[in-house]
Amino acid sequence: MNQxxxxxxxxxxxxxxVNRATMVEQEILDLEKKKIFEKCWLYVGHESELxxxxxxxxxxxxxxxxxxxxxxxxxxxxxxxxxxxxGMILETRKEGNARxxxxxxxxxxxxxxxxxxxxxxxxxxxxxxxxxxxxxxxxAHAASYRGFWFLCWDxxxxxxxxxxxxxxxxxxxxxxxxACGDMMQVSSGTQYYTMHANWKLLVENSIDGYHAxxxxxRFLQMVSASVKESEFDAxxxxxxxxxxxxxxxxxxxxxxxxxxxxxxxxGGSDLSKGKSRGGLGRAFTDSHLxxxxxxxxxxxxxxxxxEWTDRMLGGRNMLIFPNLVINDLGMGATIxxxxxxxxxxxxxxxxxxxxxxxxxxxHEARKSDFLTFWGPAxxxxxxxxxxxxxxxxxxxxxxxxxxxxxxxxxxxxxxxxVGAGEVQMRVxxxxxxxxxxxxASELEAEIEPYEKVEKSDLIVRSRS
Amino acid sequence: xxxxxxxxxxPNDVMLQDNQLRFAAENYLITEAELLDTWQLDKWFALWAAxxxxxxxxxxxxxxxxxxxxxxxxxxxDRFLLRQRVRSTMNGTNWAENPRSTLRRMVSNVTxxxxxxxxFVFKCNFVVYRSQEAVQQIFPGHSIYQLERGGEYGFVIRHxxxxxxxxxxxxxxxxxxxx
Ligand code: FES
Ligand SMILES: [Fe+2]
Numbered sequence: 001m002n003q004x005x006x007x008x009x010x011x012x013x014x015x016x017x018v019n020r021a022t023m024v025e026q027e028i029l030d031l032e033k034k035k036i037f038e039k040c041w042l043y044v045g046h047e048s049e050l051x052x053x054x055x056x057x058x059x060x061x062x063x064x065x066x067x068x069x070x071x072x073x074x075x076x077x078x079x080x081x082x083x084x085x086x087g088m089i090l091e092t093r094k095e096g097n098a099r100x101x102x103x104x105x106x107x108x109x110x111x112x113x114x115x116x117x118x119x120x121x122x123x124x125x126x127x128x129x130x131x132x133x134x135x136x137x138x139x140a141h142a143a144s145y146r147g148f149w150f151l152c153w154d155x156x157x158x159x160x161x162x163x164x165x166x167x168x169x170x171x172x173x174x175x176x177x178x179a180c181g182d183m184m185q186v187s188s189g190t191q192y193y194t195m196h197a198n199w200k201l202l203v204e205n206s207i208d209g210y211h212a213x214x215x216x217x218r219f220l221q222m223v224s225a226s227v228k229e230s231e232f233d234a235x236x237x238x239x240x241x242x243x244x245x246x247x248x249x250x251x252x253x254x255x256x257x258x259x260x261x262x263x264x265x266x267g268g269s270d271l272s273k274g275k276s277r278g279g280l281g282r283a284f285t286d287s288h289l290x291x292x293x294x295x296x297x298x299x300x301x302x303x304x305x306x307e308w309t310d311r312m313l314g315g316r317n318m319l320i321f322p323n324l325v326i327n328d329l330g331m332g333a334t335i336x337x338x339x340x341x342x343x344x345x346x347x348x349x350x351x352x353x354x355x356x357x358x359x360x361x362x363h364e365a366r367k368s369d370f371l372t373f374w375g376p377a378x379x380x381x382x383x384x385x386x387x388x389x390x391x392x393x394x395x396x397x398x399x400x401x402x403x404x405x406x407x408x409x410x411x412x413x414x415x416x417x418v419g420a421g422e423v424q425m426r427v428x429x430x431x432x433x434x435x436x437x438x439x440a441s442e443l444e445a446e447i448e449p450y451e452k453v454e455k456s457d458l459i460v461r462s463r464s
Numbered sequence: 465x466x467x468x469x470x471x472x473x474x475p476n477d478v479m480l481q482d483n484q485l486r487f488a489a490e491n492y493l494i495t496e497a498e499l500l501d502t503w504q505l506d507k508w509f510a511l512w513a514a515x516x517x518x519x520x521x522x523x524x525x526x527x528x529x530x531x532x533x534x535x536x537x538x539x540x541x542d543r544f545l546l547r548q549r550v551r552s553t554m555n556g557t558n559w560a561e562n563p564r565s566t567l568r569r570m571v572s573n574v575t576x577x578x579x580x581x582x583x584f585v586f587k588c589n590f591v592v593y594r595s596q597e598a599v600q601q602i603f604p605g606h607s608i609y610q611l612e613r614g615g616e617y618g619f620v621i622r623h624x625x626x627x628x629x630x631x632x633x634x635x636x637x638x639x640x641x642x643x
Contacts, residue, residue, distance in 0.1 A: 188535055189524040192632035194633070363533070368540055377638065383640075386638070
């Protein structure tokens with residue numbers, strides 16, 4: 001490690017610089033694993049991935065193999081996927097449904113609650129040996145918020161999940177409320193991919209409000225072509241204009257919200273009142289869909305009122321510290337979790353999440369529109385994958401110029417910005433720095449913390 | 465019925481396969497591969513049916529038999545999106561393929577059947593070798609085509625599904641060229 005600090009948070013000049021060594025050096029990654037991934041609540045999966053009893057899914061969370069199950073008694077479980085006999089990975093399938101999971105090495109068998117249910121030659125074990133003591137281990141903590149399950153490996157963790165999520169729960173609500181009281185549904189089909197880049201680059205990228213104009217030019221070309229196409233259709237036939245309004249989303253700078261504990265979001269409200277879709281994406285392909293969208297919006301307004309509805313439909317990118325991103329662009333929403341295998345290499349897993357009861361037309365549009373942007377073959381994500389990998393290559397010269405510059409907007413309020421600022425990234429980095437060094441910054445917060453909406457009188461949570 | 469079931473070749477079909485048709489299919493797929501490897505994507509796009517719906521699909525690696533309306537895919541392009549994919553790759557804004565990588569694909573195990581309605585189903589296996597700077601990648605998979613008679617090369621593509629024979633897109637990370 002160069003002897004320089006991780007970050008320079010200079011409020012006089014002002015400037016905010018990040019040491020590129022934090023992206024490159026193995027000892028920093030080792031420290032991150034200890035001080036961040038071992039301490040924080042980490043995303044496991046969404047309840048809707050387990051729709052039937054005895055459904056299970058296996059994955060790695062924080063570098064350890066886990067099984068995520070719905071037990072025979074209809075309870076969600078987060079279990080360590082390692083046989084308690086002599087340590088083999090127990091369930092080798094990615095997903096399935098089974099009352100019992102059998103370790104093929106010597107035949108120990110566990111149910112979806114992690115109980116050791118049978119084994120060969122149990123009689124041969126010593127007299128005091130108890131089967132009940134050899135259940136599958138569990139992480140120190142596991143809990144959920146509106147279907148989103150998290151674990152924490154740290155026995156000393158004193159914050160409950162809801163305390164940890166802090167004000168981010170409002171932003172999860174903005175997505176979860178779209179199911180109108182039902183549970184949002186993660187579709188089957190998972191995007192397992194990688195980026196040859198440090199994991200924090202994907203954090204920054206996921207909440208970077210202004211790289212789209214250049215990096216995602218390709219996507220933006222598609223968006224404007226889709227508007228022309230829909231206008232052309234409208235002229236040809238009797239269809240109503242279904243194009244995208246120029247200014248659909250109110251963005252004060254980024255619409256940045258500091259949600260506490262390193263969580264942060266950027267986004268805005270839908271200003272079109274449903275006349276076009278909020279967020280970002282391909283124009284509706286026909287006026288039918290536009291009408292269905294309006295009907296859906298009406299339903300939201302009835303349940304939640306205008307203001308919350310406009311926020312729900314406005315779209316937002318959110319980071320749940322450290323490694324979960326939930327992006328909702330109005331046209332669709334993605335859950336993305338990632339984990340560093342090496343300083344310059346991470347595994348990324350992405351899911352799609354939708355309200356379960358959309359009209360067939362909106363459902364289909366959503367499935368398709370997701371892919372116009374996201375995923376390893378979308379019209380946007382591959383450009384992020386490329387950009388991040390090229391940053392990582394650039395960092396090979398970090399000893400020559402060790403500094404990334406994240407100062408944009410530092411001496412201005414969001415209203416004064418001509419583009420979008422970087423305060424959301426500074427929020428992340430400051431929290432990261434505090435966790436890594438153990439020293440909380442004495443400087444005051446750059447933006448007012450987000451305040452939760454008083455929901456009791458504003459919002460009716462469910463249809464019933 | 466999944467695309468795979470609908471288009472798999474029964475033992476009977478193997479006996480009855482029309483050698484001439486298979487020869488034509490092989491020529492067609494070799495031509496297509498050549499156009500893709502040499503980045504002649506406008507010409508490649510002209511292989512597709514000029515009118516009506518079309519679909520170019522890549523399923524997620526964990527759902528190779530995906531139903532596009534149920535499962536999350538990697539790609540499900542209609543005519544508009546496919547045209548955008550081609551256009552932005554040709555105009556240099558597909559950054560993952562600018563500068564262009566060097567591609568070479570092998571196409572084999574070709575089968576071809578004519579369906580009762582006069583349309584055709586071609587299937588083949590492929591391996592694409594991709595080289596970009598010091599990185600070499602291998603993309604193995606298979607493709608299923610639904611075609612009709614017409615066009616400069618005798619057939620036009622209505623539907624193409626390319627299935628990656630990978631369990632995860634790791635360590636590749638992305639597919640920004642056309643499979
Ligand atoms: S290690 Fe699992 S049964 Fe022996
Ligand atoms: Fe991006």
